[in-house]
Amino acid sequence: MSLFTTIYDVIVVGGGHAGSEAAAASANMGAQTLLITMNLQNIAQMSCNPAMGGIAKGQIVREIDALGGYSGIVTDKTAIQFKMLNKSKGPAMWSPRAQSDRMQFAETWRNLLEQTPNLDFYQDSVNGLLFEKNKIIGVKTSLGLEIKAKAVIVTAGTFLNGLIHIGEKTFGGGRAGERASTGITEDLVAKGFEHGRMKTGTPPRVDGRSLDYSKMTEQPGDSNPEKFSYLPITQPLEKQRSCYLTYTNNEVHRLLREGFDRSPMFNGRIQSTGPRYCPSIEDKIDRFATKERHQIFVEPEGWNTVETYVNGFSTSLPEDIQDKAIRLIPGFENVKFFRYGYAIEYDYFPPTQLKHNLETKLINNLFFAGQINGTTGYEEAAAQGLMAGINAALKVNEKDPFILKRSEAYIGVLIDDLITKGTEEPYRMFTSRAEYRTLLRQDNADLRLTKKAFALGLASKERMDLVLEKQEKTEKLLSFIKNLSVSKEEVNPILEAKNLATINQSMKLIKIASRPQLAFIDFRAIDKLEQFISEHKINNEVIEQAEIYIKYAGYIEKEKNNADKLNRLENVPIPSNFNYSKVKSLSYEAREKLSKIQPVSISQASRISGVSPSDISVLLVYMGR
Incomplete structure (x- = not known):
């Protein structure tokens, strides 16, 4: 039975971070797209911590933005704090991270999607897939409706046969308060797909009014915050909310250990693999038994809510153990719970069953994105969703797939790792996974990727013009610095202030500027340079590009040569x-x-x-x- 007479170009199953980016990309490329999700109120819900970005993940959000995705824009519009992590290290390691207002984040995503042409919405649960031999032709919903499509993208998150565990209690669900999805796994297995089980967890949410912040260390945002999106439609934060840091202790650990025999992780009820790099608190105290304390980050969930996220205390222990143990953490003595932490098990499909365009090898025009592929994290999911949406739209229009190389983007590394190596534990991106991380910096994602997005029709002319202007001004500034001779009278006061060796004759500024102890701002006192910057209206973004190239030119050229060698084998x-x-x-x-x-x-x-x-x-x- 079908009340839908339209045969859609693309149906996206699931409205999480992967599904939202997939639907936006597909529709923005002109494909008639339908987003089906169980609850339209929960589009792009931040199921776990209310933050985007972080180590390597921030680079991915910048790449999504450069390709015309929405994650960066939504994060900027809803941010309550911004930090550039790893600033003390080289620029390859700089990673932007923002806390978001959880409710505003989902609302802003929905508003953006509703303003996207070619995109329809339908609230229902998909419990079956429709095939014609080895080709997908649509989906079947819990109401018995059959909706036809030329391509389908499955982004089911943790909902596929999801099981929630709290202590001895187990119940079906894809997220707290939401039912699991059944039927899709069974249809795929019948078609010959391999599948497995993974688990993830989430910490308690508590009432911020019941916490004593005087016993914690304040963690404010950057004094000069940046933003994620390269577009001027969003602005850096003018005010921010602080997070707070506290620690567990031996008493907390002792109490938690008492509940291990009632923990589904330790009594054998959960046998699936969890994320190694985001372990539960019981996992941490078991694996690192000699460690006397673990960090707990206390993160506000928004501007106007008292709900607070207890980052670092992910757990599936019984409620009474959670309640007693958390009260022994400094600042939590009188805590009131909004909800307890829990673990969730769900089905995934080993990603070696996919092509590089995220289309399945067994079934034509069927794409997977997000946690169904064994990944963890909003950013990894959103990146896959974007790429699946692009490639589904290209496939139905009989165009070549869009594939990013490892030397072009963290997104390319992510997908190649999944397709080539597979994963037996939830995959999380790190800078160490990228061989060419000096090339794949967060600051140059627009220079690397926007031309490609413009060719696809995803990036606007405004976005493309901004990239060309940045590129042109960076080249002009670099050329000027390479050719500008400075006298010892101009430069020696700068060097003396830093206790550096002075010069005894004029020389090119670039030779001095490449010294690691000096920053570009140190040379702003040189009149000719300052005049050039003013005349050409050069902003801080361009100055940062020029400074990175001056200081890291040797590393950048070496990585480019290595990438060229790799591409010859590609x-x-x-x-x-x-x-x-x-x-x-x-x-x-x-x-x-x-x-x-x-x-x-x-x-x-x-x-x-x-x-x-x-x-x-x-x-x-x-x-x-």
Whole structure:
């Protein structure tokens, strides 16, 4: 039965961070798109902590913004605090992070989506997929409606056969207060897909009025906050809310251990794998038994709410244990709970079953994005959603897929890692996962990606013009600094103030500016430079680009050369359905892994675990290289 007469170009199943970006991208590329979600009030809900960005994740949000996605804009519009993390390290490590107002975040996302042309909405649960041989043709809802589409993107988050655990209690659910989704896993398994179970958890939410902040350390935002989006439609924060830091102690740990026999993690009820880099509090005190304390970040959930997120206290222990243990943390002595922490188990599908465009290998025009692929985190989900939305729209219009290389974006690293290596635990992005992180900085995501988004039709002319202006002004400033000679009278006072060796003759400014102890601001006293900056209306963003290049030119050029070498191997294709079993010179493990992953290039083959350099040499011979 169907009340929908439209055959949509793209149906997006699920309205979380992946689904929201997927729906926006698909619709903005001109595809007639339908977003189906269980509850339209919960679009882009921040299910866990009320924050976007962080180490490597902030780079991803900047990349999403540069590609025309909405996550950066929404974060800026709803931020209550902004911090640039790792500022004491090199610029490859700088990572923006913002606390958001949880309620405003979801509301702003919904408003943006409702203003997006070509996008329809429907509130219902999808409990089946419609196939025609090895092709998806639509979905079936809990009301029995069949809705047809040329492509479907599944972004089901933690809802696929979700089970919530609090102590000895277990009940179905995809999130607190929301039911699980059933039927999709069963349909996919019937089509030959492998699937598994993963788990994640969330900490208690408490009443901020019941906390004693005088016993905690205040964690304010940056004094000169930046923002995520490169567009001028959002502005940096003028006022901010602070977070607070406190610690667990041995008494807290002792009380928590008393509940281990009632914990689903330790008594065997949960056997699925949780996120290694965001462990529960019981996991932390078990794995790091000698550590006397763990950090607890107390994060406000918005401007006007007293609800507070207890970051670092994720748990599935019984309510009475949670209640007793948390009161032993300084500042929490009189705490009132809004809700207890819990763990959730859900189905995922190993991402080695996908192509690089996030389309499944088994079923044409079916795409997966987000936690269904074994990832954790809003940012990783949103990035996959954006790419799935782009590629679904391209596929229905019979255009080539849009794929980012590892040397082009953290998003490229994320997807290549998933497709090539798979994951047996919730995958989280880190700067260490990127070989070319000096190239993939948060400050230059627009220079790297906006031209590509403009060609796709996702980035506006306004956005493209801003990028071209930034690029042109950066090049002009660099050229000026390279050619500007400065006298010892101009420069020596600057060097003496820093206790640095002075110069005894005029020299090019770039030679002095490359000294690591000096910052660009130190040279603003040089009249010719200041005059050039004023005349050409050069802003801080351009100055930052120029300064990074001056100081890190050698590293940047080295990484570019390495990336070029990698890309030469990317350009050696492997024919689809290549029969590796015939290549007897390959090791048994390599034949097995290559047959399963079906890499599209020699470069991708070289990144598969179990494929050795000698196996790659054999393949190069077979490919005529």
